[in-house]
Amino acid sequence: MPGSPGMAGLAGSGAMKDATTYFYRPIVLLFGSVSVILTVYVLWLTLHNISLLRPGQESFIGFDNYVRLLFDGRAINALGRTVLFTVAATVIEVALGLAISLLVDREFLGKRIVRGILLVPIVMTPVVVGLTWRFLLDPSNGMMNYLLSTIGLGPVDWLGNPNVALFSLLMADIWQWTPFVVLLTMASLESLPGDPQNAARVDGAREWQVLWFITLPALKRALMVVALIRAIDAVKAFDIFYIMTRGGPALSTETLNLYGYISAFTNFDISYSLTIALVLTILTNVALLLLYNLAFKAPKQGET
Amino acid sequence: MRRIVLWVALAVLLLCVLFPLYWVIATSLKTQRDAFAMPPVWLFAPTFENYAKVLNNGVFIRAFFNSVVISLSASVISVGVGALVAYGLVAQDEPTKRQNEKFILSLRIAPPLIFIIPTYFLAAQMKLLNNHWIVIGVYAFVNIPFAISLLITFFEDIPRELRDAAKVDGAREFTIFREIFLPVALGGIVATFILCVLFTWNEFFIALVLTGRDTQTLPVSITSFLTFQGVQWGPLTAAAALVMLPMLVLGMLVQGKVVRGMSLGSIKG
Numbered sequence: 001m002p003g004s005p006g007m008a009g010l011a012g013s014g015a016m017k018d019a020t021t022y023f024y025r026p027i028v029l030l031f032g033s034v035s036v037i038l039t040v041y042v043l044w045l046t047l048h049n050i051s052l053l054r055p056g057q058e059s060f061i062g063f064d065n066y067v068r069l070l071f072d073g074r075a076i077n078a079l080g081r082t083v084l085f086t087v088a089a090t091v092i093e094v095a096l097g098l099a100i101s102l103l104v105d106r107e108f109l110g111k112r113i114v115r116g117i118l119l120v121p122i123v124m125t126p127v128v129v130g131l132t133w134r135f136l137l138d139p140s141n142g143m144m145n146y147l148l149s150t151i152g153l154g155p156v157d158w159l160g161n162p163n164v165a166l167f168s169l170l171m172a173d174i175w176q177w178t179p180f181v182v183l184l185t186m187a188s189l190e191s192l193p194g195d196p197q198n199a200a201r202v203d204g205a206r207e208w209q210v211l212w213f214i215t216l217p218a219l220k221r222a223l224m225v226v227a228l229i230r231a232i233d234a235v236k237a238f239d240i241f242y243i244m245t246r247g248g249p250a251l252s253t254e255t256l257n258l259y260g261y262i263s264a265f266t267n268f269d270i271s272y273s274l275t276i277a278l279v280l281t282i283l284t285n286v287a288l289l290l291l292y293n294l295a296f297k298a299p300k301q302g303e304t
Numbered sequence: 305m306r307r308i309v310l311w312v313a314l315a316v317l318l319l320c321v322l323f324p325l326y327w328v329i330a331t332s333l334k335t336q337r338d339a340f341a342m343p344p345v346w347l348f349a350p351t352f353e354n355y356a357k358v359l360n361n362g363v364f365i366r367a368f369f370n371s372v373v374i375s376l377s378a379s380v381i382s383v384g385v386g387a388l389v390a391y392g393l394v395a396q397d398e399p400t401k402r403q404n405e406k407f408i409l410s411l412r413i414a415p416p417l418i419f420i421i422p423t424y425f426l427a428a429q430m431k432l433l434n435n436h437w438i439v440i441g442v443y444a445f446v447n448i449p450f451a452i453s454l455l456i457t458f459f460e461d462i463p464r465e466l467r468d469a470a471k472v473d474g475a476r477e478f479t480i481f482r483e484i485f486l487p488v489a490l491g492g493i494v495a496t497f498i499l500c501v502l503f504t505w506n507e508f509f510i511a512l513v514l515t516g517r518d519t520q521t522l523p524v525s526i527t528s529f530l531t532f533q534g535v536q537w538g539p540l541t542a543a544a545a546l547v548m549l550p551m552l553v554l555g556m557l558v559q560g561k562v563v564r565g566m567s568l569g570s571i572k573g
Contacts, residue, residue: 019477023392027385027448028404031411034445041422052428103313117318119562120325123555125506127523128544132324135331135537141340143327179321183563229567236415239508243527260417265513270425277417285413 046275052268065275074251075259075276081166082255082280086234089173094227096174097181098219102211104182105189115186118179126176130243133172134159137244162252165245169253172240177233181226188222189215224295228288235284256280332541339538354542364543366518367525371505374436374521378443379500383493385444386451391481393452394459395467405456408449416446420513427514434516442510447500454499454565458492459485495561498554502562505551522547 046065050058069075104114121129136143137158145155158168192215200210238257241247247254247262254262256276264273331339333350358364393401423442424433432438462485470480486493508523515524526547529540555562 020392020395023395023477023481024389024404025392027389027452028407031408031449035411038419038422042418045422045425050425100313100317103310104317106310108310108314114314114318116556116559117321119555119559120552121321122566123502123506123551123562124325125508125523125544125548125551127506127508127526128328128548131526131540131544132328134535135328135541136324141342141537143344146342146344175320175324180563180566184567187563225567232413239523242508242512243530257415257417261509264417264421264424270421274418274421277415277421281414281418284415288413 042274042278045271046278048271050270052270058271065272066279068272069275069279074254075256077251078254078256078259079283081253082235082257085166085170085173085237085255086231088170089177089234089237090227090231092170092174093178093181093230094223097178097226098185098223100178101182101185101189102215105186115183118183120179121176122180122183124176126239127243129172129176130240133168133175133240134244137168159245160249162250165249165253169240169244172244173234173237176240177230181230184226185219185222188219192218221296224292228292231288231291232284235280328541329545331537332545334538336538354538355546357539358542358546361539363520363528364522364525367520367522368546370436370515370519371521374439374443374519375501375504377436377440378447378504379497381440381444382447382451382500383455383497385448386455386496387486387493388481389448389452390455390459391485393456394462395477401456405453408452411449416509420510424513433514434518436519439511439514439519439521442514443504443507446510447503450503450565451496451500454496454561455489455492457564458489458496461492462488495558496565498558499561499565502551502554 047060047062048058049061049064104111137145139145139155139157139160142158144158148154148156156164159165196214196218197210200214205213236257237255238261241253241255241258242261245253247258257280260273260276260280263269263276267273330348332354333352334345334348335351335353338345338348393404396404420442423438427433427435427438466484466488467480470484475483505521506523507521511521511524515521526540526543529536529543558565
């Protein structure tokens, strides 16, 4: 606790002002110390070979876990899939979300209802989203293959074909999170002042020029923020992966996050799994920081 | 012409968003035979037999109860602690406030894997893996930073004069917090609480790792319908509807704040 007993001796309004610090200091201190202790503890655990299958036999092994990770083909492939999934999900969701929000950016009857409906996928339990899509993509009884068959296309083994499965997961993620991008972008579009656009139109600018030179630059910041949010969440995506494919078939949908989970709770390889988690955290932070600086510090770096 | 484009686009959009949801609910109301008919049956006499099956399943009922207890308790703690911290922070000068807020938000970027494994490891050694409190504690820990940052935005809307006037009258800080801030920001506090319930209810990863037989929440329990003999889609879709419908209702109640809250959830918008 941060308060020293001497502070209570101070009388009058000075003590009154200080009293507000008691409201937040203990918790900030608690969270600060928990993060520091946790980080040190995690680091310490990764330098051992702790496995729940061999209790009581752990020993200090230095950086062996990190070396093992570096030469673990399964982990490298998982990292590649994480990057692919994150980039594809972020780019498609932001581009599609932007397109939709530009399209519906005008007053019309029932706009409130549309907003309410767009909220549905966002608040839906992710496990249920995974189940829903697994149901729609079922190879023999699924709606998706039925719809394809009505236009004469053959059945696709959405979740059973290693070349397709990751894209099926991507589809579910896009379904759930594009509405989030739409709602955020709609809000920023509405808060833009209309004057520059109208002035440009009066000067004879075409619609696409207004969009490209005025509206999009004004939206850049909001789009970067929403892209960052989606990227952070996509790296951590777990629920739909676990429900729809559990990393299969033939590891074709195993991301690094999922591999970390499997290492810990299927192989009980605690130390190695934490090494994966720690490396993933560091890589994510470095990538986000680079992206953030690229977008906000450098000039001439625009649309996502 | 533009009108037509708009309406067509809207129709396609809403169809894409709503169809999967409609199809799950429709399937949950079908008989086994209709659910698996190919081509699909569009018109059918609804039956509640799948719901009856799910509601007679003791494991599901207990999971429902666990979800209610865990989300409510964790959210009460998160909002209670969050409100105190937010009150303390809005009273500080701008740099102190920003600095602390930044730190609190940075706590939410780490993947859950990194803190859940040590927690699991410690809980396993202390034989706490089948205990409600460990789950409630972890959820509170995860939601407190979110509650703080959202509540700050509501507390900042309260005019400073209210606070200053009360202080002139000699009110103590805790009295100002309880008698002025809590009632004035009640709408925001309720919205924060609802969002915490929504996150906790929907959360899967932490629950999957930290809950045992007696503490299983709904998202974990529902995976038991995915058996090796094949998926029982009838009862499963009914269970899925029962899991998500309360959240759809809660989501509609706090409509405008969901997006604001969720963007705070990851980073500052």
